[in-house]
Amino acid sequence: MSADPREAYASGTALPDVVTGAAAPGAGAPLQQANLWRDAWRRYLQNKGAVIAGGIFVAFVLFCVIWPIVSPYDITNDPLNFSEAYETPSLQHPLGTDKLGKDMLTKLALGGRISIAIGVGATLMILLIGVVYGSIAGFAGGVLDNIQMRLLDALYGLPYLPFAIIVLAIIGENNIWTMVIALSIASWFTAARIVRGQIITLKENDYIRAAKAVGARWYRILTRHLLPNTLGVLIIAIFLELPGVILGEAFLSFIGLGISPPDASLGSMAQEGREVYRVHPYVIAIPSIAIAMLVLCANFIADGMRDALDPRTRETKEH
């Protein structure tokens, strides 16, 4: 494993990985893939916190996906009804209504959709760029690796949030896609480093050497052997990055660079609610609780997955 301390935490200037600050788990030998995953699943199920967090997370995602479809309210198309503005929770509106008389429960589901979509989208983008960049460097080695790593050193100097802000200002119109780009553009560097480290470690493994010896093509080795073995790390990384992205989006909403209305994310809902927190506190409480819940669940899931996928990290979380 690389000894670079920067790999001991997430993105240089992004939100640090709060869970344990653990190093990238070492790559396990790829002996029996199926077995490994089954064992991991079993170990995950033993972790009560992680199971509960996973359950809540899945339930919330399902709620966000399904509820707007079955909800009696169509937030974007129903006519405005000011006489129903700021109603407190009732049977018709279990979470009350907002300023324009819209049902908060439906709004929450739509906001959750967008926040999760941005979170997952940006995380996938971070990983995608990171994996491509890192595996090229790791696999190619030599001069190319050197150039890529020096470039990465340079990119580490980019301040994450200022860059996100500049990028958003350029695009102007803030929809899900532009938010994803802004939030991932300056935060894939650590992912790239981790992947490179993994690939280099794996490359030295006997079975890769064996594969090479029998003349397997490099991309076959890459896709068949190397990437599957980094999969576990990547899944953990998704859940580690997710909170940072969701909170980052909320920050950007605060300064008016979040998702453009009439779409709303949890962050922009919280920002809206902040203006009326004195009179209608539930308007801010609902999205905030949802954000906190998502962030915490993601943390616990990442925690549980790490323990499950790489039991050794339990003993050697830090070095």
Added chain:
Amino acid sequence: MLSRNRWLSALLLSFVAVLLVVGCGGGDDEGEDGGGGEAAADQTLKWGLGAEYVLDPGLATDTTSAKLVLNIFDPLVKLDDELNAVPSMADSWDVNGKKVVYHLKTGAKWSNGDPVTAKDYEYAWKRALSPELASDYSYQLYGIQGGVEYNECEKNCAALRDKVAVKATDDKTLEVTLTSTQPWFIQQSAHSVFLPVPQKAVEQFGERWTRPENIVTNGPFKVEAAQPSASITLVKDANWRDAANVKLERVEGRIIVDGTTAVQSFEAGEVDVLDEQLPAAETPRLKETPEYELYPGLGTTYYGFNVKENITDVNQRRAMSLAVDRQSIIDNITQANEKPADAFTPDGMPGREDVVAESSPWTPAAGDVEQAKEYMAKAKNAKKKITIYTNEGAPNKEVAEALQSMWKQIGIDSSIKILEWQQFLEFLGPPPPKAVDIYRLGWVGDFVDDINFLELWTCDSGNNNTGYCDKEYDALVAKAKQTPDNAERYSIYKELEEKLTGQEGALPFIPLWYITYPNLERESVKDTFKINLLDQVDLTQVEIKG
């Protein structure tokens, strides 16, 4: 084992204790606010400001800066409550066709002791027109002969500078020659860009002359301290020409950019006046407090159509205007008791009762959906899928959503696009981009004559983003500019207004409401702190009651 580790828990507890102790140290002096009529001993006004300020009169563009500079420099004329020009540094003035002469008071001094002379005004006006300063408000001085030419010069600038027809013939006489008769010029010269600047300091310190250690002023208040982006402290200038009538001793301005925090700060007693930062969402609650105060403003908020390319049929524009329930938007969204607009000329504009003798038929306050549907049916090539453009910021988005919902009732589907302010302005043109069907903007008066509003809709106006162009309209505007007689001019304005919003008007925009300025003012200053129609404050009138 647990007991042996108690010290560690104690460590944590002690941190909490420190937090509490530190917290408890803070609760002290809270001023009592009685409503009584006696002047308080401490004449300090604590003023919540909404934005970064600029203290150079030539460069001030926002209202915060304008409010400050109008109180630290001495304008030739001020505007009274009815927006009439009243003497300030100028004792009197003569207007003779294109020739305007100001007669200045004598004996006034700059804060460094130098006498204030007509030369200072001449210098300041020419400076505001200079291409080097590149002042945003230089166009306010385009009414002066030679003004445009100097402002646009590329070479021979020095010669063109001398040709600008403003001249201090002696220390107390300022002569101006205008390009045409401009009956509003005297009132216009109450604008901040017409304030004098201290030539010596400006030449010595360059652009840094406005820093607190360099600045020289000649107004009722002088700058004692200024922390960029944070605060500004003004103190009464005891040597000011009329200092005897200034009650206020000190003004402590504090910049609070976030509206929610600003209200909290007011309620915690840290500021006495909050005049820019009330979040619309908070107004229903604040309206019920005795500190709430509402001032009318000279401004119109409207939604402009892209008439050239997209919403070409006047019947569709009429229908869309008829469908708007202005009252409901005001009552439920903007919440600041704005007046529903029934024309473009705003309330409070001199001569408005003649200009807008009757309300536009297309702007019933509560809307008229039935009639709207009829006109929509009459419209040929109606565009039923439209895009609304508005800028970022609190009520804009909700207003757009409300309009979206109202236009749905007459069969128009709209999507909303929101851009950042400066991006939005650049995007709108003119000429209007094809993507825009309708956009939100407002116009706030620079000076007190309807020409300032009506000129907006001429063919080559830089602020006409609709593509509306009517040569007759332009001819009428040109004619109005040459008409010194008020009654005569107002009747031309009436024709102009008819062409815009009248029965047969082209209706290139939907007037929505006339703006207001909601304030929070402590009861001790509520009687004397006033904001006029142009959003200006005269601090010499303010007195803190005990």
Added chain:
Amino acid sequence: MTAFIIRRLLWTIPVLLLVILLTFVLMRQIEGNPFRRTSRAVSPAVQQNLERKFNLDEPWYVQYALYVKGVFTFDLGPSLVTRDRTVNDIIKEHFPKSLELGLLAFVWAIALGIPMGVVAALRQNTAYDYTLMFISNVGYAVPSFLVATLLIYYVSLKAGLLPTNGWEGWKYKILPSFALGLLPMAYFARLVRGSMLETLQQDYVRTAKAKGLRRRRIVMVHVLRNSLIPAVTAMAPLLGFIITGTFVIEIIFSIPGIGRYFVTAISSRDYSVVMGITVLTSVIIILANLVVDILYGILDPRTRDART
């Protein structure tokens, strides 16, 4: 080690050039006119005057060259919007406030986070542990603009203990630094707890226990010291986060810091200020990373040679 430091310092030069180029190219893509702030159109003459004044009429490579020259002579140019101040003035006035805010937040984070982590680890799986970890989770998961708003409401407005906003004396600094410090506090608490638990399992700790050393001494001398290594190495990126992440707190508490100024500069299209602040933060991040590498080498000699 010295050679390593020198090499890294030299390396910052091309890095900076790249950052400047990137920011420069990106800034030029932003729509919006820095000279049009109100709905009033700017006349073409004025626009032209202003562009000439700020060299915006030059081709981009000339502007870039001028800017790079400026950066290396420590002159970041004039602000396009706040005309009586240069970018140097702005940074000089506002940056120290952000730095102070960040450092104070850091003090909160260390002063509360580390003891929380230690206590939680020593009392693993007790009510203490759960409560402290719950607090730290909340500190991490709740957006800071909410925490700040609630702190102002309860502490300043309801209890009247502290001022609601401003940056004038120590009283003004408590709430904002605490609100900003919550996230790193949560981070430290979890980090220290994790590494404490791990160190407690190590052989030498067990040996020390077996030798009958007092637990308090074991904790102080062996466990705590070794557990803090990851915390130290985490400081630099956290510092980077704090410096760039202050803008929300600065806006809410009306602190005249550089983060708030950056946001204002972006929306007013004040190109030179945006560039200046970005370059400054980049330098800080680069230096912070350098410091971490050096610190890491000192604290954990094993890694010193492994590095290239």
